[in-house]
Amino acid sequence: MASLPYSDxxxxxxxxxxxxxxxxxxxxxxxxxxVYHVTNLADDGPGSLRDGCRRKEPLWIVFEVSGMIHLSSYLSLSSYKTVDGRxxxxxxxxKGLRLKECEHIIICNLEFEGGRGHDVDGIQIKPNSRHxxxxxxxxxxxxxxxxxxxxxxxxxTISRCYFTRHDKTMLIGADPSHIGDRCIRVTIHHCFFDGTRQRQPRVRFGKVHLYNNYTRGWGIYAVCASVESQVYSQCNIYEAGEKKxxxxxxxxxxADKDEKISGSIISEGDLFLNGAQASIRSIEKEESIFHPSDFYPTWTLELASDSLKAVLQICAGWQSINMPAEQVGSST
Known part of the structure; x- marks a missing residue:
């Protein structure tokens, strides 16, 4: 049976x-x-999620209620926040969450559905946010x-998330004029992209490590590499539907170059099912694609298999798990 990382x-x-x-x-x-306790489902006010997220001090935000929080505007997080839905x-x-010029954010075990309005994302990370x-x-x-x-x-890092019923799933690097996005580095692992149409993800400029994900039934393509991007696809499962x-x-x-260029994808150990077609295109000879080990020493990796596919269908996305016990005092 397949195993999952960070089991403790x-x-x-x-x-x-x-x-x-x-x-x-x-x-x-x-x-x-x-620890900050969310005590109601209101969009704002004392005991609300928005009230906790805007506070400037570090907070571990947990919930005492279940249900729907309807946001009338983006909910911005300040640095050093955990939003823990366990x-x-x-x-x-x-609307969705906005991570703007912040650092050290953890978002765990939440559902996002039905965001409405022009340019409304579930989770929008820009500009200059990290960790x-x-x-x-x-x-x-x-x-x-x-x-x-x-x-x-x-x-x-985006891990063990579930994506479905959507068109433009995940964009990394918004525009070829934003050459500062050459700094972008993202890891996506143990996620399940279930019939989403495109952008699993679409990448400009950045370095992206994809491993042990399951992507099935896309509508245009699974992964797109555009201008200067480097995608390392490792032991993922790609199961085609109508589009191969x-x-x-x-x-x-x-913006600072004279010629158009695409990105590069390296496929290592990926499993292609139901006629999925992999076209690997290398970047220019004078350049070399990154390897994840250049940046971190270890990661939980296993062979792409039916066993992994079965586990990801169960263990990706929101989980019905108990809130872990607190080891320190709490306050609101």
Whole structure:
């Protein structure tokens, strides 16, 4: 049977901090702050999620209620926050979360559904945000992206998330004019992309490590590498539906270059099912694609298999698990 990483993070409340794999592994969230209890489902006011997220001090935010929080505007997080949905079922709707010029954020075990409005993302990470970990969240049906990472935001891990009922799933690097996005580094692992149409993800400029994900039934392509991007696809499962093209390459011209160029995808140990077609295109000979070991020493990796596929269908996304016990005093 397939195994999953960080199996001990539910042993106590703050054991989650610093346990991400990949580029977001240094995120501590609200480890060094008190526990803030969300006591109601209101969009704002005392005891609300928005009230906790805007506070400037480190906080580990937990919930005492379950239900839907309808956001009338983006909910912005300040640095050193954990939004921990374990123990309850919280669905974010209306708008989404915005991670703007912040660092050390952990978002765990939430649902995002039904975000409405122009350019509304489920989780929007821009600009200049770093050390972010998004874990065990379910996301679907937003008007724009489910998770977008742009404008020099970097050192981000997205793990064990479930994506479905959506078109433009995940954008990494928004525009070829944003050459500062060459700094972007993202790890995506043990996620389940279930019939989402495209952008699993689409990447400009950045370095992205994909491993042990399951992507099935896409509508255009599974993964797209555009201008200068480097995608290392390792031991993923790509199961085609009607559309068979797994990897797409779009050429664009960076603002400081004279020629259009696509990105590069390296496929190592990937499993291609139901006629999925892999077209591997290397970047220019004078350049070399990154290897994850250049940046972090270890990650939990296993062969792409039917066993892994079965586990990801169960263990990706929101989980009905108990809230881990607190080991320190709490306050609101």
């Amino acid at each position: 993070v539910d042993s106590h409340l703050k054991a989650l901090a610093g346990q991400a794999e990949g580029f977001g592994r240094f995120s501590v969230g609200g480890l060094h702050g008190p 123990g309850h079922r919280i669905k974010i709707t209306g 972010i970990w998004i874990d065990r969240c379910s996301l679907c049906d937003y008007d724009d992206g489910l998770i977008d990472i742009t404008r020099q935001s970097t050192d981000i 093209k797994t990897f797409e390459y779009y050429t664009e011209k960076a």
